[in-house]
Amino acid sequence: MNIGLLAHDTKKKLIQNFCIAYRGILSKNDLFATGTTGVLIEEVTNLTVHKYLAGPLGGSQQMGAEISSNHMDLVIFLRDPDALKQNEKDLDYILKLCDKHSIPVATNVATAELLIKSLDRGDLEWREMYK
Numbered sequence: 115m116n117i118g119l120l121a122h123d124t125k126k127k128l129i130q131n132f133c134i135a136y137r138g139i140l141s142k143n144d145l146f147a148t149g150t151t152g153v154l155i156e157e158v159t160n161l162t163v164h165k166y167l168a169g170p171l172g173g174s175q176q177m178g179a180e181i182s183s184n185h186m187d188l189v190i191f192l193r194d195p196d197a198l199k200q201n202e203k204d205l206d207y208i209l210k211l212c213d214k215h216s217i218p219v220a221t222n223v224a225t226a227e228l229l230i231k232s233l234d235r236g237d238l239e240w241r242e243m244y245k
């Protein structure tokens with residue numbers, strides 16, 4: 115399965131810790147991340163991450179394009195509800211695209227844990243039928 119990963123700056127440490135904790139599951143899947151998030155994940159895990167550009171430089175749009183193409187099976191976007199970023203519209207668009215294409219998406223770590231365990235159980239195998 116293809117997993118999209120991104121996080122607001124204040125949640126970058128959290129996504130690193132999440133990836134450390136779930137390294138075993140994540141390593142069985144293909145990982146895609148916006149630039150900075152991807153570099154930070156690789157720094158603390160031995161996971162290989164396909165990295166787009168940094169979010170504000172177009173990486174969030176690249177991620178959005180992959181969601182639109184039905185390439186992502188699950189998206190984990192750890193958001194800071196108080197963060198105001200220059201590319202906020204692109205990031206909101208990612209959530210909109212996930213809803214449009216019925217892609218499972220987690221915006222906080224509690225839901226991310228549920229989804230990743232669910233993925234590991236095979237609950238998302240229905241996604242294979244839509245490719």
Ligand SMILES: O=C(CO)COP(=O)(O)O
Pocket residue numbers: 120121122123147148149150151152167168169170173174199201
């Ligand atoms: O823009 C983002 C969140 O603010 C995501 O992109 P980066 O992972 O490159 O920071």
